[in-house]
Amino acid sequence: MAVEQKIAEVIETSNSEFLAECYDLDSVPALGSMVRTKGKGCQIYGIVYTSATHSIEPGRRIAARGKAAASEADVFKANPQLAKLLCSDFKVLVVGHSPDKAIYQYLPPSPASIYSFVYACSPVEVKQFTQSLNFLNLIIESRSTVAPDEVIAAFLRYASLTHPAPEEFLVKAGKELAWTLSNDIRRLDSILKRLQP
Amino acid sequence: MTLDITQVYSQIEAMAGDLKSHQSDYAQKLELALTTLKSIPPQQDRLKKKIEDARATWLVAGLEEDVSLHRAAAPCPDDFVVAASDGSHIDVDRHQSTRLFLLNIGLVELQYGSKPDAELSSLPTLYFGDEMQAIRSRDGRQALIEGPLLGIKREVEECRSLADRVCCNETNLPVVGLVDGSLIMWGLVGKHYDDFVIEQLLDDGLIKQFGRFYELNRKRKAAIASYISFPRSTDVINSLRLQLCPRDPVDCDNEFCKGKFEGRECDAVGGLLDRTLFSSILADGERSAVFSSRSSIIERYGVHQVCFFYLKLDEEVARVEVPLWVADNKELLDLVHAVIVGQCHKGFGYPVSLSEAHEQAVVTGADRQQFWDLVDRVMQEGSLAVQHSLKQRSKKRKWL
Numbered sequence: 001m002a003v004e005q006k007i008a009e010v011i012e013t014s015n016s017e018f019l020a021e022c023y024d025l026d027s028v029p030a031l032g033s034m035v036r037t038k039g040k041g042c043q044i045y046g047i048v049y050t051s052a053t054h055s056i057e058p059g060r061r062i063a064a065r066g067k068a069a070a071s072e073a074d075v076f077k078a079n080p081q082l083a084k085l086l087c088s089d090f091k092v093l094v095v096g097h098s099p100d101k102a103i104y105q106y107l108p109p110s111p112a113s114i115y116s117f118v119y120a121c122s123p124v125e126v127k128q129f130t131q132s133l134n135f136l137n138l139i140i141e142s143r144s145t146v147a148p149d150e151v152i153a154a155f156l157r158y159a160s161l162t163h164p165a166p167e168e169f170l171v172k173a174g175k176e177l178a179w180t181l182s183n184d185i186r187r188l189d190s191i192l193k194r195l196q197p
Numbered sequence: 198m199t200l201d202i203t204q205v206y207s208q209i210e211a212m213a214g215d216l217k218s219h220q221s222d223y224a225q226k227l228e229l230a231l232t233t234l235k236s237i238p239p240q241q242d243r244l245k246k247k248i249e250d251a252r253a254t255w256l257v258a259g260l261e262e263d264v265s266l267h268r269a270a271a272p273c274p275d276d277f278v279v280a281a282s283d284g285s286h287i288d289v290d291r292h293q294s295t296r297l298f299l300l301n302i303g304l305v306e307l308q309y310g311s312k313p314d315a316e317l318s319s320l321p322t323l324y325f326g327d328e329m330q331a332i333r334s335r336d337g338r339q340a341l342i343e344g345p346l347l348g349i350k351r352e353v354e355e356c357r358s359l360a361d362r363v364c365c366n367e368t369n370l371p372v373v374g375l376v377d378g379s380l381i382m383w384g385l386v387g388k389h390y391d392d393f394v395i396e397q398l399l400d401d402g403l404i405k406q407f408g409r410f411y412e413l414n415r416k417r418k419a420a421i422a423s424y425i426s427f428p429r430s431t432d433v434i435n436s437l438r439l440q441l442c443p444r445d446p447v448d449c450d451n452e453f454c455k456g457k458f459e460g461r462e463c464d465a466v467g468g469l470l471d472r473t474l475f476s477s478i479l480a481d482g483e484r485s486a487v488f489s490s491r492s493s494i495i496e497r498y499g500v501h502q503v504c505f506f507y508l509k510l511d512e513e514v515a516r517v518e519v520p521l522w523v524a525d526n527k528e529l530l531d532l533v534h535a536v537i538v539g540q541c542h543k544g545f546g547y548p549v550s551l552s553e554a555h556e557q558a559v560v561t562g563a564d565r566q567q568f569w570d571l572v573d574r575v576m577q578e579g580s581l582a583v584q585h586s587l588k589q590r591s592k593k594r595k596w597l
Contacts, residue, residue: 065543080308081307
C-alpha cells in the first residue's frame with residue numbers, strides 16, 4: 001500500500017475552519033477539493049475555499065524580478081532564496097468529522113489540532129463522504145469565503161468525478177441545493193450554471 | 198512633549214541654504230581632483246614615495262594599482278556560493294533586573310548555477326554570568342562587554358559564524374563570504390583598550406577568522422570581503438592632497454600649514470569624498486584601482502592587511518574591502534568583483550545575501566520588549582527576585 005503523502009500542516013485553527021501551510025511552494029490543493037486532518041480523537045474533513053502564495057514576513061512586499069529572465073523558472077534559479085522566503089497556504093472550511101468509521105456531516109466538538117498534518121482525500125474518501133450532501137449548508141451559510149457559490153460548484157464538480165455516474169450525482173446535488181436555497185432562486189441558478197463540467 | 202518640529206524647520210532651511218552656497222565650490226574641487234588624478238603617471242613612484250615619507254594628519258590610501266584604473270567585472274563562474282552574515286544585539290541594560298546581553302547572527306548561504314539552493318538561518322546567543330560577559334586577561338584583569346565593546350564583539354561573532362558556515366559547505370564551488378561594514382576594526386582605533394582586549398578581539402578574533410578563509414582558499418577558491426554602502430571615506434582624496442602639496446616630504450606640522458583648516462594648497466580638494474570622485478570616473482559595474490588602508494591598526498593584520506576598491510552600482514558608489522591575499526590574487530579579486538556586482542543587481546542595489554542576512558538578524562523594538570518580558574517571567578517562575586530601576590518603571594508608567 002502506498003504511503004500517504006502529507007501536503008501541509010495546520011497553522012491556525014478554529015471549530016469551523018483552519019489554515020494550512022504547504023510544504024512546497026505553489027503546491028496548494030485545488031479550490032473546492034477535499035482534505036483531511038486530525039482533531040481531538042477524530043479525523044476532520046474540510047473543503048479548500050481559498051489559497052495564496054505570499055512572503056513569509058507580512059511587511060515584505062514581493063518585487064517583480066523576471067524582466068531579464070527567459071522563463072518563470074529562471075527567476076527562482078537566479079534567486080534561490082525566494083523559495084525560502086515565500087510560502088503557500090490554503091484555508092479550509094470544516095464540513096464533517098469521523099471519530100470512528102462513521103462520518104458526521106457537522107462540525108466536530110473541537111478544532112483541528114495545531115500542526116496536524118493535512119492530506120488530500122482520496123477519490124474513495126470523497127465518494128464515501130458525498131453519499132450524503134447534508135453538509136452543503138455549512139458552505140452556503142459560511143461567511144468566511146467571499147465566493148461560497150464558487151466553492152460549492154467547484155467541490156461538486158470535483159466530487160462528481162469520484163462517482164460512477166457523475167451526472168446523476170450532480171442532479172442529486174442540484175436537488176439538495178434547490179431544497180436549501182428554495183427562497184433564493186437567483187443564487188440557486190448561479191450555482192447550477194457552474195455545475196457544468 | 199516630543200520634538201517641536203516647527204522650531205527645527207527654520208534651522209533645516211538655514212542648513213539647506215548653506216549647502217547650496219557651497220555647491221559651485223564643491224564642483225570646482227571635484228574638477229581639480231579629477232585633473233590631479235589623471236595627472237599622476239601610471240608608475241606613480243613619486244606619489245608612492247611621497248605617501249611613504251609623509252607626516253600627514255589624514256588617513257591616506259596606499260597605492261596598489263594605477264589610481265585612474267577602472268575595470269568592468271569579469272563574468273561570474275557558472276556555479277558558485279555566496280555566504281553572508283549580519284548581526285543585531287540587545288545590549289546590557291542597567292535598568293533591567295538582570296545583567297546580560299544577546300547576540301543574534303543572521304546567516305545566509307546562496308548557491309547559484311546548476312543546483313540553486315539557499316540556506317537562511319539566525320543564531321541567537323545569550324551571554325550571562327561573569328565569564329561570558331567579560332574579556333579576561335591571564336593576569337586577572339577584565340573588560341566588561343557592553344556598549345561599543347559589544348559592537349566589536351558582534352563583528353567578531355558575525356565573522357566567526359560566517360567562517361563556520363563557509364567551512365561546512367560541502368560543495369567544491371568557488372565561495373565568497375560577505376560581511377556588512379568594514380574589515381578594519383575601527384572601534385579599536387584611537388580607543389584606550391588594554392592589549393589583552395585587542396588581542397582577543399582582533400588577533401584571536403577577527404583576524405583568526407580571516408585566516409580560516411585563507412586556509413580554505415588553499416583547497417578551493419574562497420574569499421572574504423566586506424561591503425560598505427554610501428561610504429564616507431576620504432583615503433584616496435587624502436592621497437590627492439599629498440599630490441597637491443608642494444612640500445616633499447609632506448609635513449602637515451610645517452609653519453605654513455600648522456593649525457590651519459583652510460587656505461592650504463591641499464584644501465583645494467578638501468571636503469570631497471572618495472565616492473564623489475569615483476562616481477565621475479566609474480561606469481556601472483566597474484571597479485576602481487585597489488588601494489591599501491594605512492590605518493595604524495592595520496599593522497596587526499599581517500597577510501590580511503585590508504585593501505579596498507570602489508564599485509559603481511546604478512545610483513551609488515560602494516566600497517569593498519578585502520584582505521591583501523585576495524587583492525593580490527587576480528582570480529579571487531575578479532571573483533569578488535563579479536559576485537558583488539551580481540548580488541547588487543539581484544538585490545536592487547545592495548547585495549541580496551547581505552540584505553537577507555540582515556532580515557534574519559534584525560531584532561525589532563517589539564522583539565526587545567518580548568525578550569525582556571520573557572527574562573522577567575522565567576526569573577519569577579524560578580522564584581528569583583525581579584527588580585527594575587525606578588527610572589525604568591517611570592518610563593513604563595507615564596504619569597501626570
